[in-house]
Amino acid sequence: MDVNEALAPAVTLKRIMFYIFFIFGCFLIFSSIVFSRQVTNLLKNLTSTLKSALDEISHKKNTINTINVELRRRLHDCEALSKQIRISEEYIKNIIDSISSGLIAIDKSLRITYCNDFVKNFTTEKKIQINANLYKSFSILKNKEIKKRIENTINNKGPFFIEKIPVTLDGHNTILSVAGFPIKSIDEIIGATLLINDITEQEKMYSQMADYEKLSALSQLALGAAHEINNPLLGITSFIELMLEEERDVEKKTKAKEVLDSAYRISETIRGLLNFARPTPPKFTKISLNKLISETISFLQHQPLFKKIKIEKNLSEAVPQITADVNQIRQVFINIFINAAQAMSNSGTLKIITNKVKFEDLIEIRVIDTGIGISENDLKKVFEPFFTTKKGEGTGLGLSISYSYIKNHSGAIKIQSKVTKGTEVIIHLPIRQEAKVQSEVIE
Ligand SMILES: Nc1ncnc2c1ncn2[C@@H]1O[C@H](COP(=O)(O)OP(=O)(O)OP(=O)(O)O)[C@@H](O)[C@H]1O
Ligand SMILES: [Mg+2]
Structure with missing residues (x-):
């Protein structure tokens, strides 16, 4: 047996194997082609579905973005609105809080x-x-x-x-x-x-206004009456003064003097009435308050009323000259010193203190007495014209005239008092009143 023969079954097997592999290979190729087609189709389908899903998502994303933008805009509007509301609320609250009701x-x-x-x-x-x-x-x-x-x-x-x-x-x-x-x-x-x-203050003001109206009518009446009384009174006093000079009978002379004193009192009251009803405008000059006080005291202390009274002056050298009407301020001092003396008929001390008010353009004058004092009820009325507790002796015009004079000087006057202990009158006067000053200077 030659080699070819011996190898014939192997060759046959090889051929069979070849065919098997060939068929199997063909089958594999075929099935892979079929399969890959299917897979490709599937992938194609999947890709297109994915694409349309992506499209949809992107569309939805756009919609959401638009909604987001809109929402953000609305949120911003809301914030602006709520800020506006807060401002309006605050504004209304401020208006309500600012009303004095x-x-x-x-x-x-x-x-x-x-x-x-x-x-x-x-x-x-x-x-x-x-x-x-x-x-x-x-x-x-x-x-x-x-x-x-x-x-x-x-x-x-x-x-x-x-x-x-x-x-x-x-x-x-x-x-x-x-x-x-x-x-x-x-x-x-x-x-x-x-x-x-x-409306307490308002009501007080209304009642004060009614008082002022009454007062103004009274002033007119006072002016008329004063004029009518003053002229004949001048005749009476001149006649009695002449009579006194000529009269030798002591008794008649005493009687005539009493009549003359009463006539003088009437004249004094009328002068007070005239001052109150028709005050003369103040004439401003530079004056020394300390000097004016000393002069007024020197003049008054020889009067019988001041005989039993101890006078203490504490006049600060720091008090400068002030702009004032010398006659009006002198009259104020006379009224206040006389009131003090009248309140101390059984002796007492009259203290006068002047000072420059610290850090202010003001002078303070304090007049303190150890007299009978003023009751709380009377204290409210002392500046009212015709208020007097000195029955038959006073006109009740002294303090009301003083008040109007001090007001003419843009000053202030107040009174503190304790019954049986004494009274303190405090006056504040401005140092400078440049617009009002005139050339005359009193040394
Ligand atoms: N220093 C004082 N001490 C006690 N009471 C005083 C004093 N100053 C004023 N008064 C009271 O105030 C009232 C009013 O004083 P005011 O000087 O206006 O009038 P008057 O002294 O009664 O009369 P007038 O001064 O016209 O003679 C006085 O009647 C008195 O009751
Ligand atoms: Mg008086």
């Missing part, structure tokens, strides 16, 4: 829902609590009339206005005006707003 908002159960800063003038409470009971926080409103009107307003009986009503606030008599307005929500009343005003 008490404003309180309450709900139907009389609980405070809002109040402005000014209301603290109407309560003794340190802090007004929101939601607190109205009458607990504001006891002045407990007044029967006010309570009734507030409750009526809350119960749909319309707004109210009480023009003036006396109440007690922290122990002081106070006059209030109170108004109330219903607060409505849709058609229902949900509370009320109350407006409170303290």
Whole structure:
């Protein structure tokens, strides 16, 4: 057996193997082609689905972005709006707080829902609590009339206005005006707003104005009367003075002197009336207050009224010359020194102190006596014209004239006193009144 023969089965096997591999290879190629086609299709499908999904996502992203932009814009608008609202709220609050009337908002159960800063003038409470009971926080409103009107307003009986009503606030008599307005929500009343005003000073001013009107009428009357009395009086005094010179009978002379003294008193009263009703305009010059006080005292201390009185002067050298009407200021000193002496009929001490007020363009003059003093009630009236406790002896014009003279000088005068202890008159006068000064200088 040759080699070829021997290898024939191997060759056959090899061929068979070749065919098998060939067929298998073909099958593999075929199936891989088929499979790859399917995979490619699948991938294609997947890619297109993915693409459309991506498209959709990008579309949605755009939409979301637009929504986001819109939202951000709206948020910004909202922030601007809320800032605007806060500013308006603050502005309205400032307006409400700036009014010099008490404003309180309450709900139907009389609980405070809002109040402005000014209301603290109407309560003794340190802090007004929101939601607190109205009458607990504001006891002045407990007044029967006010309570009734507030409750009526809350119960749909319309707004109210009480023009003036006396109440007690922290122990002081106070006059209030109170108004109330219903607060409505849709058609229902949900509370009320109350407006409170303290009109005590205003009422005082009205009554003062009425007094001034009376006073002005009185001044006119005084002027007329003074004129009518003064002329014949001048004739009477001149005649009695002549008579006194010629009369030798001592008794008649004494009687005539008494008549003359009374006539002088009438004349003095009339001069006072004239000064009050028609004060002459002040003539401003430079004057030395200390010198004027010393001169006035030298003149007065020889009068019988001052005989028993010890006079102490403490006149500061730091007091400069001031711009003033010498006659008016002298008259003020005379009135005040005489009042002091009259209050110390059984001896006493009259102290006069002058000083320059520190850091101010003012001179202070203090006149202190150890006399009978002035009661609290009288002290309120001493500057009123014709107020006097010296029955038959005084006209009650001294202090009212002094007051108007000091006011003419843009100064101030006040009196402190204690019954049986004594009285202190304090005067403040400005040093300079350049616009008013005239050339004359009194040394
Ligand atoms: N220093 C004082 N001490 C006690 N009371 C005084 C004193 N000064 C003034 N008064 C009181 O004030 C009142 C008014 O004083 P005012 O000088 O205006 O009038 P008057 O002294 O009564 O009369 P007039 O001064 O016109 O003679 C006095 O009647 C007196 O009651
Ligand atoms: Mg007097």
